[in-house]
Every structure is written in structure tokens, then in C-alpha cells.
Amino acid sequence: MGTLLRSELFRIRKRPQSWLMLALAALFVAFIYGGMTVGTFFASPQNADDLRETLAFDHLRDFGLSFNSLFGGIMLAIFASGIFGNEYSWNTIRPLLARARSRFALVSAKLATTFLYALVFTIALAVLTIVISFVATLVASGSWNFSGEEMGKNAAFILGLFVTNLPYLALAVLVAMWTKSNAAGIGVAIGISFIEPAIWPLLGMALDAFKSIEKGGLSWNTNEVLFHWSGSQQNWISVGVLLLYTVIFVVLTYRIFLRRDVTSG
């Protein structure tokens, strides 16, 4: 697997899209912070104070890093889907498989690349967001109230961002590999991340039992880890549920690809 992983990472480094996605996500965050900063100069004093408070370091998790969850999640789903989907669209899956030591090694390298990229992307985007927040706060209020305790909480949040993205990434890889389609992988992963949180409350209004079933879904547990973290037993159960989904999707990916006849792509 080592040789295949080196080859994957070499290609990821060389591909402009890998860096462009990070830049685009940072640009979205900068656009929002920029707009808010400009707003502090034109809003009423009360609103300006509210805006400055939102831009402040101790609101990073509620504001800037939460956008990371949105923009970053979309970008990572695109990346994860492409890890197999692009190979089929470029017709490179057969030559790649022919030079792999084993199918297991190839799938392992692909998954490892996906998760490694997600980790680096998440940390890099978070660092960029912190820098953007620092600049915006300085411009808006002339000072920046850094706190070590808040930084610790932010670090935990960033780790939570990575963990909560894992099942969506694994799902994108699975669907793209299974359907041989980049678009399908992106669509399913992003679709579920947006639609699931909307469906459960509706179903819950129809039948109370759905409120319990919701706690087994991805969105409820993602929220629990990201926005209600206190180290409680429920928090850790939520981490377990998310990792279980990840493992299920990963196992299915191995199972399907190891048995598949690769006749095209």
C-alpha cells in the first residue's frame, strides 16, 4: 500500500484542484468576514457592537468555524467522490489496478488519501479562518482578545469537524466507486448532509418514534459532537455512531471493489 499511497499523494499535490478547493473555501469565509467587517462601519452603534462581538475570537466556533463545516464539507465531498469517480471518467482505473499489488492495497491507499487530505484540509482551513478572524477583528475593533482556553476549545472543535466529516467522505467514496460516477458520489453525500436534518423534524411531527430514530442518524450525532460537546456519555456515543457509519461504508467499499469485474474505465 505504501507505494500506491505515495503515488496518490504525488498526484494530489500536483493537481491544482486540491489547492483550489482550499482557496475557495477560505475565500467564502473571507467574504463573509469581510462583509461583516465593512458592516461595522455603516451599521448603527448597537448593531455594530453586535457585529464586532460576532467577529471576536471567542465566537469563532459559532461563526467562522461553523462555516468551515458547511464549505469544507462540500469541498471534501467533491474530493472524496473524485478519488474513484475521476479514475473512471479518465479511464485510468484499469491501468491503475493493473499496477497495484492488490485490490485491497489500492482501496486502502485511496481511503487513506481521502482521510489524510480531509485532515490537512480541515486544519488548514481552520488556521486560515483564525487568521481571517484576527484580521477582521483588528480592523473592526482595533484589538484581538486571544484566549488559551478558547483556543483549546477551538482545537477540539476542529477535531470534531474532521470526525463528523468522516462518514460523509466514506459515503461519497462508496457511491462514486459503486456507480462509477463522480456526480453520484457528490450528490448523495451532499444531499444527505442537507436533506437529513430537514426530514427528521417533519417525520417527528407525524410520529414520536421518528424522534428516537433520528438519534441513530448522521445529522443528529454530527450536531451533538460539534455543538453540544461536553465530554458526556451521549457525546461519546455520538462519536461511536459516526465512526460506525464510517466503518460500514468503508467495509462496503472494500467488499464491492474486491469482487467487481473492472471491464471499463
Place this chain on the structure above:
Amino acid sequence: MSQVQPPPVATSGSQTPIASNGVRRATVRAARPQEPAGTLVLEAIGLTKRFKNFTAVDDLSFQVRQGEVLGFLGPNGAGKSTTVGMILGLIHPDHGTVKIMGTDLNADSSLVANHVGAIIENPAFYPYLSGRDNLEAHALAVGDVPAGRIDELLKLVNLHERSGDKFKNYSLGMKQRLGIASTLLTSPALVILDEPTNGLDPAGQREIRAIIPRLAEQGHSVLLASHMLHEVEQVSDRVAIVRRGKLITEGSVDDLLRRGGYIEVVVPGADPEAALRAIRRVPVVEQVTVEDGRLIVVAPDDAGAAINRALFEQQMIASTITAKHSTLEDLFLEMTEDNVAADGPASPAA
């Protein structure tokens, strides 16, 4: 009394196809160093593959030895690509075994990566990478590629000056050449080329054809799957012809071409029936027919002198005695079209 010798007649030698660079195929093959016979690089044993209710490959067996070029021929849907897929581990056979360098592929899945280089249909690379970076990515994937190997191969295929350009900007010929370079990265024992001249102009086709015998000279074995019969005929040592997943014939190109050969005899001014009777008396002659005033004789190539003597003894003089061979195309069409007519329309390609 001294025996009167028959006058010499103009005879044409066998019309051996000319290799792409003007050198006869026999000379091209004779230039290669003699490799030990019997060293098997590839064995396909009883390969069978069914897709739903269609049998793409049916109990197919063949071998490729070290340093030889095996032409793998068949009409569309014959099972060539499926067979190549099973050899490369892309497709799981329902029955049968593939052995590479004597080891079962099921026992060691790294055999293909270590010993085989392949171009499957059109060469596919990453469009955003340069030619050099594509080879670098390939080399990293397989490991153990010596330093300098990439530069060496880029020079071999005349891509060194364009190696920094993105693959998406390459012409089709350049893509094919990069594909050839990638197959040779690990100096594999077996090179598999599936339709390597597909879409190339004549100059490009000639370039690729020139590379194939050089690969064999360097000790690589080549499995060449192609529809271009004249090119297979020019560069292959042996040919295996498949139809509907079954091997219908296999043998050296020369032997196969001789099967459809005959000797054409022209005896001006003579009674064709008398000439026919005279020739029939030659022991090695299998069959004689008259066609448009010419005598068509099925006999070994070297029967010309005996035929000439038999005619002379009956006071007939041949003006020309010419040995003619079939082309591979004639043989291929005879073996595949006749069977199609008998069995009905072909099944969809796998």
C-alpha cells in the same frame, strides 16, 4: 543417354510480407538473440468467463514464451479484451488459471505489477499531469524503478522534449508512445498491447510496429491483440485466433500461412487436361484444378522442380511456376466468417 534437363523457368519465391521498414519479417525475427525455448512467461489454462447468459471466453488456453511475439486475433466480441482483463487481474475468471512466470495469479496478486506492462485499448493517463509526471506517478505506484529510467524511456519513445507538457495536450501518437514508455518502466517480462495502433496515422502505426520487434529483441515477450491483421502478420512469431471465446487455431505465422498456399502453373499452348494429368502424377501434389487457363496446384512450396520435370516428360513446358501464400487476412476471414455463417449472428461484445 544423358538425361535431358528441363529448361529453367521463371519462378517467383514465396511472397513473404514485407515488414514495415522494408525488411522481411523472417530477417527481423532472425536478428533477435536466441532465447531458451520453453521458458514460459504466460500461461492461460482453461480460462472461462460468463457475463449473465453470455459466455465471453470458453475454456481458452494458450502460452507465451520468453522473447516471442504472440498475435492475439479475433473479430469484435471474440473475447480478446475479456481475456486480457483476466490476465491482468481486472476480471475474475469463472474457471481456469493464469500463470505468470510459472506462478498462479491467485497465489500472488503482485505478479502483474512486477512482471507485466500493459496498454489496454487507448492509453489512459492523468490529463492534468505532464507526460513525465504521469510516468513518475506510475513509477511511484509500482516502486523499484531505477533512477534515470524515466528519462531513458522518454528518449526511447521520442517524447523527451515534450515531457513537460500536460498529457491533455498530447496528440494521439504521443499518447500511444507515452503508453509504450509506461509499459516498460519496470522492464517487464511480458508486454501486453491491446490495439496499440488504434487511431494512429500510417507514420504512427509504422513507429509502433517498429518498436514491437525491438521489445522482443530485448527479451520482452509481447502479447499483441489487434484487428490490424497485416501488422500482426509482420511482427508476430505465433498467432492465436479466437472466435466466440474459443481458440480456433494457433501456430507460427509461417505455418498458418502455408496452409492456404498453392502453386500456380502456366503452360501456354498445352491442353490443360493433359497438363493436369501430368502434374497429378507428382507424389507430393495433393490437388490440381484448372482456373482461367492456369493450373492451381496444392503442394509444398518446393514441389516446383518436380512439377516442371513432370510437365517436361510429357513434352510440355511451363512458362511460370509460382508459389503463392495466403495472407493472414485470408486465413482469418476464412476461419471466422465461415463459422459466423454457420452459427448465425455474433453475440454482443463483452
